[in-house]
Amino acid sequence: MIGLHIKELREQQGYSLSKLAEKAGISKSYLSYIERDMQKNPSLQVLSKIARPLGVTVEQLLQESIQKEIKLDNEWKLLVQKAIHAGMKKEDFLEYYEFIQFKNRHKKR
Template sequence: MVGMRIKRLRMEKGLSINELSEKAGVSKSYLSYIERGIQQNPSLQVLSRLAKTLSTDVEDLLDQRKNSDDFDVNHVDSEWMELVQHAIENGVTKEDFAYYLDFIKFKKMNGGHE
């Protein structure tokens, strides 16, 4: 998914969504929609600006090869599966998971401890 690839590259470069948005000339809300998969078909012009800012090319952003964003559910620890199932049963949404994951990544990028 192009949004996950963009988000991963952005985080690897240590850029906030605001910074990438400003540098690439793409609105923050539109970039957020792309990263979250709400906007799944951004224009070639937008992809080109994002790719240039992330020091890659459009072909790399659109690459369909298996990458680190993909995983095989058969190799997920059973405790993780139980934890996720328990969270779902208690009303945790995909958006909630994404929020918490982003927060954890943010904390790790900023030293991890207060």
């Protein structure tokens, strides 16, 4: 999935495959392999080279691609839709999430 995320960022920046490869200092074919998920585990050094011209950190690159891999089943989707229709906002979800984290940290003590 990281390959797809890199491709999306590259296209958002308006870079061709060749241009990003040049800016990152890696071969066009290797970048193509990464984007097509033929190379699923590029090294952190390579990811760092790719992240720099895209204006993101390696951590952001990895985190965002992990988040994109998370799929919501229909039950979750319905639950979120109901909450939104009931007037819940993103800030409300975030506050609830932070409360759950707080509660879980105190359970462990």
